[in-house]
Amino acid sequence: MQTFLDQVWIARWPLWDGFLLTIEIAISAIVLGTVVGCICGIQLLFGPAISRLLFRLYVDVMRGTPVLVLILAAFYIPSVVGISLNATQAGILALSLFAGAHIGELLRGALQAIPPGQAEAARSIGLTFPQTLTYVLLPQALRSALPPWINTGVELIKGSSLLSIIGVGELLLKTQEVIGRTFMTIEFYIFAGLLYLAANISLDQLGKMIERRVQGR
């Protein structure tokens, strides 16, 4: 045990860097994914036919493809068409597109679940459609979409470990490097697992906190 803790201490900076990168990747993907998801969810429900079709296609492709395949695609395809992305950027791209589809779909569901009387009451006092969306529909939809949105965040933290495949130095890859040096396989995998767990529990708690604040209303 003592030797394991010594090894952790020796490897503290690489592991810390890996952990930070994992968090950065997850945050970037959830932010970009939320932007894409908002556009996607609104278009799926209210967009013109062509845009509904395209976003439906996007959602189905993203949801039907393993995340690992998305990551490999984001890593190899852009260079073919002349866009150069480093591994981290490619990974964030893949995770964002994945998250965008999921968030788009869950936002569509949340918007659709709002009773039609809400939009009618908003229009009847003279709000335009964009105003109705901004001040009446989205605030309600985002509220009910919060728990699954947090879930998507948890998926992204876990999914970021897949980026180790394309050589992104996030927590899992750093852990594997340390294992390669120390041969303390089980100990370090458990250690990494606990770090992922801590990140996910924190995110979960954050979600619960926001939920408490906006509910009871």
Add this chain to the structure above:
Amino acid sequence: MENVQPLLEIRGLHKHFGSVEVLKGVDLTLRRGEVVSIIGSSGSGKTTLLRCVNLLEEFQDGDIVLDGETIGYSIVNGRRHRLRDRELSRQRSMTGMVFQSFNLFPHLTAAGNVMLGLRKVRRFGKEEARSIAERWLSRVGLASRSDHYPSQLSGGQQQRVAIARALAMDPKLVLLDEVTSALDPELVQEVLNTVKGIADDGATLLIVTHEMRFARDVSHRVVFMDQGQVVEDAPPAEIFGNSRSQRLAEFLRNTRT
């Protein structure tokens, strides 16, 4: 009074949902300050008529003229065109609508519900919107509830907030669709009293109701609709007196009160 232009004029209104014709040429006129109740059996098209006036439904033929302006459609080269969202929104804001199921915004307080239209449609500043909202909430007897969320209010209180929300916009015409039907019996009276107070203040009201006593007390005229048409349009004394048409007599016999 005769030469004054009516506030609302509905002429030959036709509305169908798919192949089902729901309004079959409705004519109805309201003068400023007039209170008109619409009665009629379920499915006769009362709600649909109000929704057409509030431009929540499209209609296929006829005109609705509000304070001299033809609303909902424009005629270009002899063809009817539905107006754009922005224009429809402006016209909608001239009428207030109170719904059977309140439809308060659950994420906003009572004051927030009333203020939304004042801020975003009427473009009042925050302070001014709040003071107008407070004034209307106290007008409907809810001064102490302005910071409550809808879920913290009784049905009767929610409906009174909805009435304040509609009236605060200073509409030319207020449409009320069975505003007490979703309420527990003991909460009906407080809402009816609120409506009566507003009528006494001189608002122009078009009221769909199943409360016959209320219709008789509050209205200048009562309109009886049946199967998508206006069958009777007369002062309450006449409607509830010796009913002229067979269908009205039958309807009143089946509803009573």
